[in-house]
Amino acid sequence: MNLSNFFKLNKKESKPSVEEREYTILNKEALAEEKKVAVVVPVYNAEEYVRKTVDSVILQNIGFQHISLILVDDCSTDDSRNILTEYAELYENITVVFLKDNTGTPAYPRNLGIELANAKYITFLDADDWFAPNGVKILFDMLERDQVNYAVGKTIEMQVNGQKTIGKHESSLNRAKVSPFSIRHIFYHLGPRARMMNLQFLKDNDIRYPEMKFAEDKQFFMDVLLACGDISTSTEPVYYLNRMDNNESLTKQTNIMEKTDTNIAVMKYILNKKLDTEKEKMAMNRLIEFDSITRLFDRMHFLKSENKEAYYNKFNEILNVLKKTKYDISETFFHPIHKTAYRLLTQKRYDEVEKLFRWSKKEPDKNIVTQGGLAYLESPLTDEENKLVELRMHGETESAVFADHKFTVTFRLFGQDRNNAQYIQFQHRDNMKVVHQFPVQSLGDGRYVLEIPLRDIEKVGLGGYIMYVIYNDYERVMLNRDDGEKVTAEANGLQYQFYRTVKENLSLKVTK
Known part of the structure; x- marks a missing residue:
């Protein structure tokens, strides 16, 4: 194998694109042969887990000869680059890309993988996660059988004290050729895990990750789901999400205000698409109820913050964005407590917002009242409208x-x-x-x-x-x-x- 087959690009344009950043490639010649599946892995300081990640692809029972593995290193400062070089020396269908300058987001490495890939289908894997042994084959077989552009299987999150399924709505049933909009939570949990897509579909629709530090995968997969037509889903485990420690990979660095800013950018992006109202509501529900209520307020970082005014100001920015809509987004909320919080936030009753979530998080013995087939929690709020908070179930x-x-x-x-x-x-x-x-x-x-x-x-x-x-x-x-x-x-x-x-x-x- 000739590892001297490196090349560089260095175009001096004002706005860098996939083609305009400088990088070096090992095993470029491997991209000449079309494979069944391309697996794209963004890598940043992943020395602890990247061997397990790569090995999980090599050991896929679809046969590694049918896979093109593209590893894009975003200027790691640990031993990741040496590890990737070792794999490129051992396997001719492993292509390794070394970026000259750090991009600070997994978006560019993934987009570069889309451009370099020569396969019928493409899937993404983070550098500290791993596939189930038959994960790639499960997704590939669904796409081939059903002739759809998108398939998704089960993701299992691995924790120090146990396991849990992520995105149960995606893997609760074996579904063949169904509308994504028939799954009410379809825009929830939109990380890149356990998904495979038709590569030409992405290229034909010019779907790429926006270069943002956060929410890049959310916007990408919203674009995918809005354009792909029917989808298929599997109950089989496909992907293992690593939450065993506080590893700092390229995709797991979080600041709540920065993250909310990128969510606001995605809100504006979705509203500017002028979608069918019901589809728009489904997408916006996730961005408001989950990202702007649950993640912003229903968390300990809010209760512990000494600058809660920053949270309220950020939510007012969100309300300004929602002025473009002609519906009450809270009517789409799944959890009644979020509707209560939204009402209090819009009325600027901030002390009661804090009281509501402090009670929600810290009161272990909540009193439940049942009446008329519904169940309610007795909240610490005293006004008639908010003292009883309805339970989802x-x-x-x-x-x-x-x-x-x-x-x-x-x-x-x-x-x-x-x-x-x-x-x-x-x-x-x-x-x-x-x-x-x-x-x-x-x-x-x-x-x-x-x-x-x-x-x-x-x-x-x-x-x-x-x-x-x-x-x-x-x-x-x-x-x-x-x-x-x-x-x-x-x-x-x-x-x-x-x-x-x-x-x-x-x-x-x-x-x-």
Whole structure:
């Protein structure tokens, strides 16, 4: 392999573009052969994890010979460049790009990967994350089978104390050729993970990452979803997101005010597209409810800040942007507490905003009131309009018994969508891959019964399980249980026990 095949570009233009920055390439000749999939990885000071990242691509069961791996280093100051050079020496289909000057954003490295890629499909991987062994094949097969421009699978976030699924709406069902707008949360969790796209589709629609420090992936994937037509989704794990420590990769450096500024830029970008109103509302909901309420106010950094005025001033900038709309964006909010906060913020009742979120974050024993099929929390606010904060959904166990060789659980849901429950999900506490689901039968007006014969529950293996009621395909709620009585049965040397957790929710434990 000839590693002397380097080249540089140095055009002296006033506004740098993908072609106009200076960089050096190892294994440029590998790009001459079209592959099935291009994997683009932006790299910055990733020496601790980048070997695991690259190895996860090499070991893909689609066959590494079908993959073009493009690693773009944004002037790392650790040993990342030496590690990448080693891989380029070992594998002829690994192309390594060394940028001369740091760009400060993963946008340029990813865009350069789009320009250099020679493949039918493209996917992105961060330099401290990794693919499941069959991750690339799962996405590739969906795109080939369904002839769509976009496919997404399950992302599992790896934490020091456990795992969790990111973006459950994307991977709750196996969907083939569905409208992205049929998934209500489709604009939530728009990082680059677990997604694959038709490369020519990106080029034909001139879709690129904006060169911003934050929110570049959000705007990119909003553009993708608004233009791609039908999409396909998989329940299979595809991507592992590394949150094992406070690693400082190129994509994980955050300042809340800077981040909000880039979110405001994305809001303006979306509104300037003059979209169909319903599509615009879906995109703006994410930017307002999630980015401007949840992330800006419903966090400890707000409560701890000594300069809360800066938060309120930033939100007023957001309200000025919303003046261009002809609808009340809060009517699209999923969580009623955010609607309450939005109302208080628009009325400039800032002391009550702080009181609301301080209570939300720090009060462990909130009183729940149920009436008319809905559930409410008694807030510390005293005015009639805001003293009761509606819950998105609340579940209560009515009874749990074992008799006639089956477990029977009756329960009731309170909420606007209380009649939309579909099944009970048992999620293993230590392994996100282990999930068991059992259908529920509606008894009317939010009441349900779950019946699990002993022969069926025997399929549930050893371990502790979180018990969820799943409604609207992917939304979920736990069941509160008032009494601590345990319900137990034995089969095949195993003990199956429904019990109340320390947080007073119904759960399942399987022991020897």
